[in-house]
Amino acid sequence: MEAAVTLKINFAGKEILTPGQASYYSTQESMVKALKSLGLCWAVAAVCVLVPILHFVLTPAAFLAGPVAAVLVYTKTQKLPKSLSGSVVCSHCNTSTSFLFENAKPPLYEMCKTCRTGYQVIWPPESTAKV
Numbered sequence: 236m237e238a239a240v241t242l243k244i245n246f247a248g249k250e251i252l253t254p255g256q257a258s259y260y261s262t263q264e265s266m267v268k269a270l271k272s273l274g275l276c277w278a279v280a281a282v283c284v285l286v287p288i289l290h291f292v293l294t295p296a297a298f299l300a301g302p303v304a305a306v307l308v309y310t311k312t313q314k315l316p317k318s319l320s321g322s323v324v325c326s327h328c329n330t331s332t333s334f335l336f337e338n339a340k341p342p343l344y345e346m347c348k349t350c351r352t353g354y355q356v357i358w359p360p361e362s363t364a365k366v
């Protein structure tokens with residue numbers, strides 16, 4: 236799922252708006268990630284069954300944590316970009332510099348490729364237009 240976004244870029248306090256391109260996880264991809272975290276929790280629960288004493292605490296805890304983790308992972312991946320790209324004119328040296336984030340979690344930091352001034356790409360975007 237691709238979307239044209241308007242991103243806010245923060246250059247040491249100076250905020251600039253720039254167009255970018257974002258792609259999101261599909262419902263199916265989010266579901267797979269959610270099920271993986273569920274599986275991981277339940278695997279921990281299963282392993283702890285074999286450990287004396289621990290299985291009284293960890294097994295039920297991990298068993299209950301599974302669905303909670305799955306829901307959290309699902310909602311999180313629905314909000315985060317799978318990839319985010321664009322370019323911005325550096326406020327320091329005035330050259331255009333591009334950025335690309337893959338599977339990134341905010342805060343998103345990048346550097347100007349010419350003068351190495353650091354900047355932050357603010358997520359979520361200012362506005363989104365689904366393509």
Ligand SMILES: [Zn+2]
Nearest residue numbers: 325328347350
């Ligand atoms: Zn620069």
